[in-house]
Amino acid sequence: MKRWIAATAGLLGWVAMDLLNGGAPAAAQELMTEKKVFTLPNFTTQSGRTLKDVKVGWESYGTLNADKSNAVLICHFFSGNSHAAGKYAATDAAAGYWDAIIGPGKAIDTNKYFVLSSDTLVNLNTGDPKTTTTGPASIDPDTGKPYALDFPVVTIADFVNVQKALVESLGIKRLALVAGPSMGSLQTFEWAARYPEMVAKAMPVIGAGEADAQLIAWLDVWAAPILLDPNWNKGDYYGKTPPNAGLAKALTVVTLQANHQDWANATFARRAAKEGEDPAKSLGSKFQIQSILDNAGEARAKVSDANHFLYLVKANQLFAAGGTSLSDAATKIKAPVLLITQPKDLVFTADAVDRTAETLKKGGVDVTHVHIQGSRGHLDGVISMKQAEGAIRAFLEK
Amino acid sequence: MKRWIAATAGLLGWVAMDLLNGGAPAAAQELMTEKKVFTLPNFTTQSGRTLKDVKVGWESYGTLNADKSNAVLICHFFSGNSHAAGKYAATDAAAGYWDAIIGPGKAIDTNKYFVLSSDTLVNLNTGDPKTTTTGPASIDPDTGKPYALDFPVVTIADFVNVQKALVESLGIKRLALVAGPSMGSLQTFEWAARYPEMVAKAMPVIGAGEADAQLIAWLDVWAAPILLDPNWNKGDYYGKTPPNAGLAKALTVVTLQANHQDWANATFARRAAKEGEDPAKSLGSKFQIQSILDNAGEARAKVSDANHFLYLVKANQLFAAGGTSLSDAATKIKAPVLLITQPKDLVFTADAVDRTAETLKKGGVDVTHVHIQGSRGHLDGVISMKQAEGAIRAFLEK
Numbered sequence: 001m002k003r004w005i006a007a008t009a010g011l012l013g014w015v016a017m018d019l020l021n022g023g024a025p026a027a028a029q030e031l032m033t034e035k036k037v038f039t040l041p042n043f044t045t046q047s048g049r050t051l052k053d054v055k056v057g058w059e060s061y062g063t064l065n066a067d068k069s070n071a072v073l074i075c076h077f078f079s080g081n082s083h084a085a086g087k088y089a090a091t092d093a094a095a096g097y098w099d100a101i102i103g104p105g106k107a108i109d110t111n112k113y114f115v116l117s118s119d120t121l122v123n124l125n126t127g128d129p130k131t132t133t134t135g136p137a138s139i140d141p142d143t144g145k146p147y148a149l150d151f152p153v154v155t156i157a158d159f160v161n162v163q164k165a166l167v168e169s170l171g172i173k174r175l176a177l178v179a180g181p182s183m184g185s186l187q188t189f190e191w192a193a194r195y196p197e198m199v200a201k202a203m204p205v206i207g208a209g210e211a212d213a214q215l216i217a218w219l220d221v222w223a224a225p226i227l228l229d230p231n232w233n234k235g236d237y238y239g240k241t242p243p244n245a246g247l248a249k250a251l252t253v254v255t256l257q258a259n260h261q262d263w264a265n266a267t268f269a270r271r272a273a274k275e276g277e278d279p280a281k282s283l284g285s286k287f288q289i290q291s292i293l294d295n296a297g298e299a300r301a302k303v304s305d306a307n308h309f310l311y312l313v314k315a316n317q318l319f320a321a322g323g324t325s326l327s328d329a330a331t332k333i334k335a336p337v338l339l340i341t342q343p344k345d346l347v348f349t350a351d352a353v354d355r356t357a358e359t360l361k362k363g364g365v366d367v368t369h370v371h372i373q374g375s376r377g378h379l380d381g382v383i384s385m386k387q388a389e390g391a392i393r394a395f396l397e398k
Numbered sequence: 399m400k401r402w403i404a405a406t407a408g409l410l411g412w413v414a415m416d417l418l419n420g421g422a423p424a425a426a427q428e429l430m431t432e433k434k435v436f437t438l439p440n441f442t443t444q445s446g447r448t449l450k451d452v453k454v455g456w457e458s459y460g461t462l463n464a465d466k467s468n469a470v471l472i473c474h475f476f477s478g479n480s481h482a483a484g485k486y487a488a489t490d491a492a493a494g495y496w497d498a499i500i501g502p503g504k505a506i507d508t509n510k511y512f513v514l515s516s517d518t519l520v521n522l523n524t525g526d527p528k529t530t531t532t533g534p535a536s537i538d539p540d541t542g543k544p545y546a547l548d549f550p551v552v553t554i555a556d557f558v559n560v561q562k563a564l565v566e567s568l569g570i571k572r573l574a575l576v577a578g579p580s581m582g583s584l585q586t587f588e589w590a591a592r593y594p595e596m597v598a599k600a601m602p603v604i605g606a607g608e609a610d611a612q613l614i615a616w617l618d619v620w621a622a623p624i625l626l627d628p629n630w631n632k633g634d635y636y637g638k639t640p641p642n643a644g645l646a647k648a649l650t651v652v653t654l655q656a657n658h659q660d661w662a663n664a665t666f667a668r669r670a671a672k673e674g675e676d677p678a679k680s681l682g683s684k685f686q687i688q689s690i691l692d693n694a695g696e697a698r699a700k701v702s703d704a705n706h707f708l709y710l711v712k713a714n715q716l717f718a719a720g721g722t723s724l725s726d727a728a729t730k731i732k733a734p735v736l737l738i739t740q741p742k743d744l745v746f747t748a749d750a751v752d753r754t755a756e757t758l759k760k761g762g763v764d765v766t767h768v769h770i771q772g773s774r775g776h777l778d779g780v781i782s783m784k785q786a787e788g789a790i791r792a793f794l795e796k
Contacts, residue, residue, distance in 0.1 A: 047678065153678055213666040213687040214659035220688055221619065221654065224647045228626040249622045256619065261612035261749055268611040270718065280445065280551055280716050283708060287715065289611040290618055310681060317685065318678050320668065351659055 031086035031095070031103045031110060033059045037132050038118065038166045046161075046323070049152040052141045056162055057132030058082050058118035061102060062110030064170065071172045072108055073163060074098065074117040075180030075187035077382065078312055079124050079254060079304075081131045082117040085110075088130070098181070100386040107392035113176060118166055120159040120187075122151075122311040127303030136235065136307035149235035154311060156183075156319045160190045164198075177396065178335075179203035181381040182258075182347065183312070186319045192337070193322030193329035201395065202335040205388075206381030208348045209326035209356040215348070216317045218257065223313045225249035226306045235307050247306040248297035255293055260344045260377030264289060326356060330363020338395040339369045340381065340388050347378040368395060429484035429493070429501040429508060431457045435530050436516065436564045444559075444721070447550040450539045454560055455530030456480050456516035459500060460508030462568065469570045470506055471561060472496065472515040473578030473585035475780065476710055477522050477652060477702075479529045480515040483508075486528070496579070498784040505790035511574060516564055518557040518585075520549075520709035525701030534633060534705035547633035552709060554581075554717045558588045562596075575794065576733075577601035579779040580656075580745070581710070584717045590735070591720030591727035599793065600733040603786075604779030606746050607724035607754040613746070614715045616655065621711045623647035624704045633705050645704040646695035653691055658742045658775030662687060724754060728761020736793040737767045738779065738786050745776040766793060 035057050043054040059082050064071060074084040077097075085102035087095050101107040102115055119125075123133035136151040167175065178191045178199050185207025192202040211219070226232050229246025237243060256264075272279050273291035286294075321329035337360060341353045357369045370391045374380035433455050441452040457480050462469060472482040475495075483500035485493050499505040500513055517523075521531035534549040565573065576589045576597050583605025590600040609617070624630055627644025635641060654662075670677050671689035684692075719727035735758060739751040755767045768789045772778035 149681060153681060155678065210668070212659065212663045213668065213685070214662040216668070216685050217654050217662060217687045217691060220691070221651050224651070225622045225626050228623050228644050228647065230628040246626050249626065253619050253622070256615050261610065261747060264612040264615060265610045270608070270611065270614070270723075280553065283547060283551060283712055287611070287614050289615045293615060293618070314681055325668075349659060 031061055031099070032088070032090075033061055033083075033086040033096075034088060035059050035082075035130050035132075038169065040162065040165055043162060043165070045152050045158050046155050047152045051134065051152070054121070054134045054162065055132050056119045056121065056123075056134065056166070057130070058116060058166060059084075059086075060114060060116040061085050062112070062114045064114040064172070068170070068172045069174065069176065070113050071167065071170070071175050072113045072115045072177040072179070073167065073175050073191070074102070074115060075159070075163070075178065075184035075191075076117065076120065077180070077182035077184050078316070079251070079300075080184075080382075081123055081125050081128065082119045083130060084117040085115065097382050098385055101389060101392060107389040108177070108179075108396070116166075116170075118163055120183075121154050121162060122308045122315070124304045124308050124312060126305040126308060133308070135305070135311060137238065137305045146238040148238060148307060151307075151311065153314055153318075155315050155323075156186045156190045157194060157323055159187055159315070160194060163187070163191075164195065167198075174198050174200060177201045177203060179205065181205040181385075182207055182378065183316060185348075186316065186321075189321035189329065189333075190319075192333045192335045194332075196332055196334040199335045201338070202333070203338045203340065203392065203395065205340040205385070206342055206345055206348055206378055208352040209329055209359065210320035211317050212352055212355075215352065218347070219313045219317050222250055222253050222257075223310055225253070226310060229306075232306060235310075237306070243306045244298070244301040247304060247309060248294065248301040250297075250306075250309055251300050251304070252293040252297035255296060257346050258378040260346060260375060260379075262344070262375035263377070266375065268292065326359050327363065330360045330365055333360065333363070333365045336366040336395070336398070337368070338391065339367055340372060340385075340391065341369070342372050342374065342377060342380045342384075344374075345378045345381070429459055429497070430486070430488075431459055431484040431494075432486060433457050433480075433528050433530070436567065438560065438563055441560060441563070443550050443556050444553050445550045449532065449550070452519070452532045452560065453530050454517045454519065454521075454532065454564070455528070456514060456564060457482075457484075458512060458514040459483050460510070460512045462512040462570070466568070466570045467572065467574065468511050469565065469568070469573050470511045470513040470575040470577070471565065471573050471589070472500070472513060473557075473561070473576065473582035473589075474515065474518065475578070475580035475582050476714070477649070477698075478582075478780075479521055479523050479526065480517045481528060482515040483513065495780050496783055499787060499790060505787045506575070506577075506794070514564075514568075516561055518581075519552050519560060520706045520713070522702045522706050522710060524703040524706060531706070533703070533709060535636065535703045544636040546636060546705060549705075549709065551712055551716075553713050553721075554584045554588045555592060555721055557585055557713070558592060561585070561589075562593065565596075572596050572598060575599045575601060577603065579603040579783075580605055580776065581714060583746075584714065584719075587719035587727065587731075588717075590731040590733045592730075594730055594732040597733045599736070600731070601736045601738065601790065601793065603738040603783070604740055604743055604746055604776055606750040607727055607757065608718035609715050610750055613750065616745070617711045617715050620648055620651050620655075621708055623651070624708060627704075630704060633708075635704070641704045642696070642699040645702060645707060646692070646699035648695075648704075648707055649698050649702070650691040650695035653694060655744050656776040658744060658773060658777075660742070660773035661775070664773065666690065724757050725761065728758045728763055731758065731761070731763045734764040734793070734796070735766070736789060737765055738770060738783075738789065739767070740770050740772065740775060740778045740782075742772075743776045743779070
């Protein structure tokens with residue numbers, strides 16, 4: 001059972017990752033890191049609102065060289081945070097989510113590169129002590145109360161602008177690589193289109209250059225359970241009962257769409273949730289896949305924030321690389337692009353991804369498009385990245 | 399705007415169909431029908447509960463021949479009813495949903511066949527005067543109050559058993575053809591597996607022989623908004639405010655998954671819902687696809703019942719042809735099967751459908767598998783059936 005929960009929670013939680021992957025032997029796991037906090041006294045959003053005291057967590061692996069030319073930025077996925085690789089303590093159950101490709105001697109070699117990653121604004125994991133973010137759940141310094149829905153709508157460009165301030169605070173003028181899976185790929189496209197002079201190479205994984213109508217509509221499906229939970233109370237629930245039933249269900253939808261039927265059917269088939277209880281017994285009697293997804297969603301909801309989920313949905317819906325459109329972005333991007341996708345992805349479908357590759361090429365971008373395989377669909381871009389090791393090495397060396 | 403609503407509401411409403419299809423010219427639309435009601439004084443469900451005074455609506459086209467050997471049964475989809483073809487009045491805006499293939503001289507030729515169709519138990523459309531059904535919204539004769547969640551869980555086999563009683567009441571001993579799209583295909587498989595001597599030929603369209611784990615989980619996503627709506631009140635809302643916000647959202651999920659990105663992206667792209675209102679303006683500002691889907695869901699919710707929706711979800715989740723499994727059903731089915739599917743279907747995926755075809759063939763069933771094409775995905779099995787005209791004629795003649 002524990003293994004199923006881990007497998008199911010996969011994309012939702014880096015915490016659960018190692019149970020899924022079996023965990024790397026401690027001896028091979030040399031990369032250690034620590035969480036730091038970056039503070040911006042003032043940050044002005046794309047919508048024109050100036051927020052005070054904006055904080056995000058970040059971490060790094062490897063050493064910045066003298067001319068600060070070896071920095072790699074990793075951008076995280078929807079439900080993730082900046083823990084991209086390594087461990088905080090040798091006893092940690094799991095390493096960061098892309099540990100398979102980031103570390104000493106690995107595809108993104110920390111003996112050569114200084115790799116950093118930061119938590120986004122409105123990060124989902126407000127209850128995780130290793131995540132620092134600023135969003136609706138944060139205290140507004142002007143009122144002493146949580147912003148709730150008074151927090152401005154933020155965009156992928158805002159996420160990137162916070163990262164840019166962090167990068168510049170370290171004296172870095174140009175990034176050797178920007179990369180990330182899923183929502184991390186959106187940030188990667190945004191970086192490459194918005195700050196082409198600062199991005200030497202770009203590696204978007206399991207993502208597209210803009211949210212199309214289909215993705216916009218599906219993201220509404222993700223958000224729906226929160227909006228219907230009476231405890232959501234139009235976002236005003238801090239200090240009250242949070243809308244965790246809605247948030248849990250929202251997280252189950254993410255988990256389901258981020259996986260693939262190959263995995264779901266092979267793992268659960270039509271087994272009942274409780275041995276001996278026919279799912280036909282009552283309206284509430286479940287099949288195993290229902291209870292496993294629900295349990296994983298409920299566990300994860302306890303350390304997540306519903307308003308942050310809704311703001312993330314909005315940021316993803318609004319996304320078009322560079323702020324206008326993919327075709328416009330294609331004329332701005334200078335970095336060669338290594339696009340890594342999974343043909344079975346149910347979130348960023350093969351259609352959407354192929355359209356992105358074609359549009360970029362038409363705009364003159366140097367695109368290498370590589371596929372990874374697996375039974376997990378979208379999630380393979382997080383957990384099966386070792387497959388792309390050779391392509392990543394070749395891309396970084398070219 | 400009206401055209402978009404119709405297009406969006408497509409699968410949800412046969413009422414909206416003609417706007418979508420442009421409507422057939424009145425002169426060509428000769429087939430007329432009327433709604434009748436079939437009553438069973440007692441009906442015992444698969445779960446062993448005996449319900450009194452079970453009523454379902456039904457209609458027919460063509461004439462039953464003297465030896466009652468020319469009967470064709472059409473089974474409806476999740477959100478449909480028994481209005482499979484024809485019109486009730488010449489002034490009707492739309493004909494029944496499969497009018498393209500049912501009628502005088504059409505693929506299922508009503509000059510030759512007596513075609514009938516009935517509303518299922520727990521039919522969604524409780525507010526439609528042309529639908530008659532028995533379910534949670536019906537008055538329990540023993541209490542004088544709506545059953546609500548005291549209504550027993552019902553299955554696709556229960557739907558079929560009500561149809562069997564109707565068919566037998568007409569003196570029909572064997573059906574020349576059983577056919578239906580989506581949930582109608584599940585009833586078709588159930589008929590062929592449960593009553594093999596009564597089914598000469600079977601034509602399941604856009605469906606599979608059992609609900610796999612993936613479908614079971616997605617059906618939970620459909621139901622989630624209702625369960626979270628505080629007005630659902632554990633199913634006890636009759637005479638009170640019904641959970642129409644949740645039901646409307648549930649219906650938008652159905653519409654989205656029953657369509658395809660080819661349609662969504664081509665129809666809506668990234669246009670704003672309101673001209674001049676940037677979707678980035680506020681959390682509630684929408685893209686066009688969001689508002690169109692929401693409006694269609696809200697309109698449809700007004701004539702639908704939330705508990706019936708949940709019971710339909712349950713019936714679909716429980717489905718395995720013949721009551722055990724697809725592989726078991728494959729050994730029982732005697733009828734040749736014409737399986738018509740859409741490779742882009744997001745509800746019954748190509749994987750699931752191909753697995754059904756293979757399993758049936760392994761069990762010795764004579765399967766012809768035909769694909770239809772289009773930009774609507776699952777919905778093409780309702781609105782694009784004219785493509786399959788030749789295959790259907792050949793199947794009926796062989």
